[in-house]
Amino acid sequence: MLYDVWGDTVNIASTLKSACPPGAILVSQNVCDRLHDLYDSVFRSLAAVREHRGAHGVKVSYARILALQDLNEDNVSLRGLDAQGAELVDINLPKANLSAANFNQSDLSNANLSNANLDNANLDNANLSGANLSHAKLSFAHLNKANLSSANLCNANLICADLSNANMSGVNLRNATLNGANLNGAYLTGANLKGAKVSISELSAAFIEGAIMPDGSKHQSLKDSK
Numbered sequence: 001m002l003y004d005v006w007g008d009t010v011n012i013a014s015t016l017k018s019a020c021p022p023g024a025i026l027v028s029q030n031v032c033d034r035l036h037d038l039y040d041s042v043f044r045s046l047a048a049v050r051e052h053r054g055a056h057g058v059k060v061s062y063a064r065i066l067a068l069q070d071l072n073e074d075n076v077s078l079r080g081l082d083a084q085g086a087e088l089v090d091i092n093l094p095k096a097n098l099s100a101a102n103f104n105q106s107d108l109s110n111a112n113l114s115n116a117n118l119d120n121a122n123l124d125n126a127n128l129s130g131a132n133l134s135h136a137k138l139s140f141a142h143l144n145k146a147n148l149s150s151a152n153l154c155n156a157n158l159i160c161a162d163l164s165n166a167n168m169s170g171v172n173l174r175n176a177t178l179n180g181a182n183l184n185g186a187y188l189t190g191a192n193l194k195g196a197k198v199s200i201s202e203l204s205a206a207f208i209e210g211a212i213m214p215d216g217s218k219h220q221s222l223k224d225s226k
Helices: 008-019 029-034 036-042
Strands: 024-028 049-053 059-064
Antiparallel strands (some): 024 059, 049 059
16 A cells, blocks of 8 residues: 655645755754854854745745865765855865855865866865865866966866966966866966876967976976077
8 A cells, every 4th residue: 555645744845855955954943043143163164044935934044054174074975065255274075076066265275175076166266275186077167266376286177167367376287188278367387287188279378487388398488588
């Protein structure tokens, strides 16, 4: 014999499930009110608290980015995470699935994101200085005006990534794949591009003074070549 469950309970539960975004915790208004003065300690990296009115006027709240810097796990799945403006310095998330995540204006300096999947992620204006992104997947990622100075991107996949106006001075791009990437206005001064898959025409839109070129030679400015 089969039983189906119908009614407001099921409808409300379904609505609440769809209301909670990835990387968030859904709580009742009463819980939100009780913990209001404790957010800084309980939800250390709380980015925002918003209200959502579900079916039948049920009122709930959700807290985004709850103590994410304490996660520090391998292979964790945070696809589509909204972490805009989050403080995630030194976070350790190797092999994490962060595809389509929003890290716009976030501080990920010195983060360990090796082998992470950041395809289609929004990292515009993010601080990734000194971050380890070796073997990371960043195809079609948005890194406009991002700070990647001294970051490690060796063997990273940056196919069709938007790196326009990014600060990539001193970055390690050894054996990285940059085919189709937008490097317009990017600062690659002193970068290591040895073995990287990128055309000279694509590099011509960037500032590459003192960079190690894909063939292993050091780029010289017109001034130095005279």
